[in-house]
Amino acid sequence: MIARKVTRRRSASRRPAGATRKPTIRAVDFFCGVGGLTHGLSKGGVRVVAGIDIDDACQFPYEENNEARFINKDISDITASEVRKLLGRKSLTLLAGCAPCQPFSTYSRSARKAKAHADWSLVSAFGEIIKRVKPDYVTMENVPELADHRVFKKFLRMLDGYRIDWKIVECDEVGIPQTRSRLVLVAARKGEIKLKLPKVRKKATVRQAIEDLPRIVAGGSCTSDPLHTSSTLADINIKRIKASKPGGTWRDWPASLRAPCHRKKTGKTYSGVYGRMEWDKPAPTMTTQCYGFGNGRFGHPRQNRGISLREAAIIQSFPRRYAFVKKGDPISMKSLGRLIGNAVPVKLGKLIGATLVDHASRQRKKRKRAGRRAP
Template identity: 40%
Template structure:
């Protein structure tokens, strides 16, 4: 049986039947979410908040799957490589008689397509992950498909044999209408500067992206800031935690790094250091000015990476406390709710958060997809 290890000690969850459904969902039947490359479950968390029902989380990262299993107790958490998974192995997770619309989320790891990945290799095995999704699309024909990645995926896929191009050809030949857009997460209420490519494909027709809700000007909500996201959390010191708040733990700092962060003001960086604090590798270097920097209270945070709790890997310093942001603060800046708990080592938790789709973004897109399906049902 493919469900092995601590992550999946419980049996496979099966989709609820029509009689078991409540009336909380905006559709006669909830949209069922099958989250490929789910990581810890950022996409699933947002889609659940939009009224959908997560059924499957699939990811090779076992610690991420432990987090998924912990937070989605009614879903199956499968710690497997999609390349070695057959369609028949997940068939028990589908309704025998299709009642609920099905959504496939396919937010594959973004590192192969990121500009920050200066060691990107054309033969990176992760590039083929979207191709693997095709087997499952052809077998189960989900009504909806949701893909999120860095904008570089679009550039990387301009050639005829690129992974996105091949996926779009598959969708075209199988009756899907697809819409893609590069969006700014902060324009939809996420307190972070995060630019992403979002693709939605549907068997119900053309999908209309929701309009931005946050920004400057009349009719917009103010952009959410670092203060909005983490200002309510209790102060802690570097290397300490607060047990009253889930995952509110910060990495320890060596004495010299503690001195370095103390020499940086809110919004500042390493350029203000005195000579004895400067690293040899930074002498004469014009770039990498964000490392060892502090965030600004009243602006969105920079884009979080898989090393978002490390002071030396970006502008991840707390605006005023002498430390890097905690795991909980990183999660809040990714728009995870405080009740969402992360498992694994500190480094693993940071990786899970940095790789995640912000739940606040997937919720907004999810609500638009629910409205899209509802509109189709009303017409039919």
């Protein structure tokens, strides 16, 4: 079914006298989730008109924070004519997509192989939509491991006629406070295109991102922001986090606190769990289980708890007041952790949007110069 149309009006922008109007790019965001990529593209100057996702839990955060419709459909049920109607005919067009990345992720192992082929097909399905719609621009974001898989090579072949640039982006090098690596692709039907990602001089840190948030305890929440809620911790885990050093491992604990699996020879190499973040370094990659102290290095640098959902969202570069649930609705750590961990960092989306708008501006100037030279 197609969700209700968002009726909030875009505020009128006032340009200084003599300023040049930027080209309008209308976009549809496939696998949109809670709107990380949509929100970023919008901040970069792209007008996203709709987001498509099979997960109806994404509808409220997507529509509440973005001036776009949420369409609750599987990509295989979307027709090219529907997409063309959404995009219209008077603007440049963009199809954006971030297919579920679990089958390609290093977190995935043989247990997921049976399911993987179904998920791989989503990348190809996105390519098929592109072939039929023929938008002016395409962008895709995914995990780096996708680049080594045959489905990515197939996807590139499906972009026949496009100029393409793709690279592996280190998020902490572009101002996002986490060590997240992503494959980012941009493509244009006309003119060479290069992904423009200016590197920052100093990497963003956990301290800069979340230090000023109100203090809470394990299992507690902030009265002014229910999303600033952390998971409860068992007594043994309270003792463990108190014994944990920022940047350290469970090897820093007394032997009595170590988990039975870590005492075995086979478990001694797994040091990347039950860890605290460091204030003055980027956070680790936010995963779908980033709210759990035992699921990675997701312990708060100073407070004896795992990071809150709001802290995870901020590390994903969502605005601090991005609404993920309706006022008064219960907070589900598992559900919201999944939505936040799966999201495209907003700042990365903004950089992609700015790249596309800049390319469109340069192409328009090129056409104008060519027109003036014509006899």
